[in-house]
Amino acid sequence: MELPKEYRELLRSFVSTCKVNPQVLNAPELKFFKEWLEGMGARVPAAEAPQQPKEPAAAPKKEEPAQRGHKEQPKKMDLDEDDMPPLEEDVPAEPEEKVEPFHEEADPDLLPEDHDEPLPVGDSNAEVTEEKADKANEIKMQAMDAQNQGDEKKALDLFTEALELNPHSAILYACRANLLMRMKKPLAAIRDCDVAIKMNPDSGKAYKVRGKAYRFVGQYEKAKNDLQLGNKLDWDEDSFELQKFVETRVKARMEYDRKIKEKQQEKQERQKQERLKREKEAEAKRKAHEEHKSSGGMPDFGGMPGMGGMPGFGGMPGMGGMPGMGGMPGMGGMPGMGGMPGMGGIDPSFIAKVQSDPELRDVLSNKEMLGKLMSCMQDPTKMAQECAKDPKLAKVISKLQNLAK
Numbered sequence: 026m027e028l029p030k031e032y033r034e035l036l037r038s039f040v041s042t043c044k045v046n047p048q049v050l051n052a053p054e055l056k057f058f059k060e061w062l063e064g065m066g067a068r069v070p071a072a073e074a075p076q077q078p079k080e081p082a083a084a085p086k087k088e089e090p091a092q093r094g095h096k097e098q099p100k101k102m103d104l105d106e107d108d109m110p111p112l113e114e115d116v117p118a119e120p121e122e123k124v125e126p127f128h129e130e131a132d133p134d135l136l137p138e139d140h141d142e143p144l145p146v147g148d149s150n151a152e153v154t155e156e157k158a159d160k161a162n163e164i165k166m167q168a169m170d171a172q173n174q175g176d177e178k179k180a181l182d183l184f185t186e187a188l189e190l191n192p193h194s195a196i197l198y199a200c201r202a203n204l205l206m207r208m209k210k211p212l213a214a215i216r217d218c219d220v221a222i223k224m225n226p227d228s229g230k231a232y233k234v235r236g237k238a239y240r241f242v243g244q245y246e247k248a249k250n251d252l253q254l255g256n257k258l259d260w261d262e263d264s265f266e267l268q269k270f271v272e273t274r275v276k277a278r279m280e281y282d283r284k285i286k287e288k289q290q291e292k293q294e295r296q297k298q299e300r301l302k303r304e305k306e307a308e309a310k311r312k313a314h315e316e317h318k319s320s321g322g323m324p325d326f327g328g329m330p331g332m333g334g335m336p337g338f339g340g341m342p343g344m345g346g347m348p349g350m351g352g353m354p355g356m357g358g359m360p361g362m363g364g365m366p367g368m369g370g371i372d373p374s375f376i377a378k379v380q381s382d383p384e385l386r387d388v389l390s391n392k393e394m395l396g397k398l399m400s401c402m403q404d405p406t407k408m409a410q411e412c413a414k415d416p417k418l419a420k421v422i423s424k425l426q427n428l429a430k
Contacts, residue, residue, distance in 0.1 A: 041429035139210040147192030161191035195225035211238040229259025245274040
């Protein structure tokens with residue numbers, strides 16, 4: 026006796042289900058079928074013990090320092106860490122680039138800093154009469170003569186005497202500062218120039234002497250500024266040559282600083298691009314997870330979203346006798362299987378096959394098609410009729426059966 030095609034398809038569907046979840050055969054209502062199989066020499070897996078209800082999750086422990094940067098994944102999604110968006114703490118730090126220190130050419134003409142007591146000056150609030158001013162000018166000339174003759178100590182005493190008579194004279198301070206530079210006392214010279222420039226901001230001599238003093242203590246940037254301004258107010262060749270020297274020094278330092286700044290900006294730009302790249306990757310993965318869930322993904326294999334677990338297969342009508350086996354009497358209709366909530370025993374490889382098939386993913390996200398499929402599962406007698414009406418449904422059922430083989 027030939028088995029009708031409709032019954033053959035139903036039997037194939039049932040066998041596929043048993044391949045995916047052999048525990049189905051341990052259902053009480055299929056006891057007779059299990060006994061027949063075992064009588065034929067088949068080995069049926071022992072029934073699994075019922076799952077105990079999960080205990081409430083323990084309170085999370087305080088995060089240890091070594092675990093910072095790790096976030097527990099939601100339990101409903103059993104995803105590999107590689108599938109999750111990277112955490113900010115997980116971004117590998119860029120190796121610190123070794124920066125060569127600035128190697129400035131040695132300057133053998135630098136002077137040691139002098140820390141003598143400030144030289145005496147007159148009372149800046151005292152009134153300077155014309156007589157005092159003339160006397161101060163006369164002593165200034167004597168100081169210049171002593172300086173030219175190489176008697177620096179006498180010249181210094183005379184300049185100081187002149188300043189006590191006329192403490193309001195910017196040129197006297199500038200002249201004494203120039204003498205102090207000849208005596209290799211740059212810090213004392215800078216103090217006198219500061220007073221002179223405060224009295225007369227247009228004193229070219231004071232700017233040039235102070236610029237020279239800064240040059241000989243290695244403060245080239247300040248020396249450049251003073252010499253440039255001093256030569257602008259009162260140019261002379263010696264000061265201009267000194268100006269070119271300090272400008273060369275400053276330029277070398279500026280070039281080094283420029284390169285360092287460029288490297289820092291390049292590093293910041295690389296870090297910015299890397300951050301944007303990781304943000305895009307994270308966003309793409311989030312979208313992929315959302316699409317995965319909305320298109321019928323099966324998180325934790327706890328049941329297909331939208332299906333609520335596969336319902337019972339209804340009852341399979343009597344199958345007559347199976348030819349070639351001595352005439353197996355009709356089974357009289359296989360009672361419903363009681364439903365397989367969540368399909369907890371599905372082979373993960375079957376899930377992967379379903380998810381990798383675009384057409385099956387579309388079906389799982391299509392409410393109308395999913396309804397037809399569930400209807401066929403609930404009442405297998407409708408399968409042939411529904412497949413005849415909807416070739417796409419027939420194709421989907423055939424694919425599911427083939428994937429389960």
